[in-house]
Amino acid sequence: MPHFWPNLPEVGSLTGQGKKRDAARLNALALNPERPELETRDRLAALMGGPGNVDEAVEKCKWKQLQSRTYHVPNTAKLEGKADVFILLNHADVVPLVEGVSFVSGEE
Numbered sequence: 001m002p003h004f005w006p007n008l009p010e011v012g013s014l015t016g017q018g019k020k021r022d023a024a025r026l027n028a029l030a031l032n033p034e035r036p037e038l039e040t041r042d043r044l045a046a047l048m049g050g051p052g053n054v055d056e057a058v059e060k061c062k063w064k065q066l067q068s069r070t071y072h073v074p075n076t077a078k079l080e081g082k083a084d085v086f087i088l089l090n091h092a093d094v095v096p097l098v099e100g101v102s103f104v105s106g107e108e
Helices: 020-030 038-047 051-068
Strands: 083-090 097-106
Touching: 020 038, 020 051, 038 051
Parallel strands: none
Antiparallel strands: 083 097
16 A cells, blocks of 8 residues: 555545454554544454554554654764754665755754
8 A cells, every 4th residue: 555545534444354453553544634534443443452552553653654754864973953954855776865955944
């Protein structure tokens, strides 16, 4: 499945069949949008054996999804400071290639 599908609430209703673990993960991801489908939470609870672990599963998937979209820039010069920047990356075979950088805020 394409990586962007879990951002769509409809995925939760499409993936209830098949592997239980994958279905639970995709349902948890489907609960992360601003307005998830209400039925998705019930489906996830059913897959996990009850509503007790639903919130934890949703937070765990949210964190993993955020990390999958995060690129850590090495600080080889050991400089200190903080800044927000936009970095445009081009998918390469092994390492992403930087196509552009735009400073947003912080220390230059």
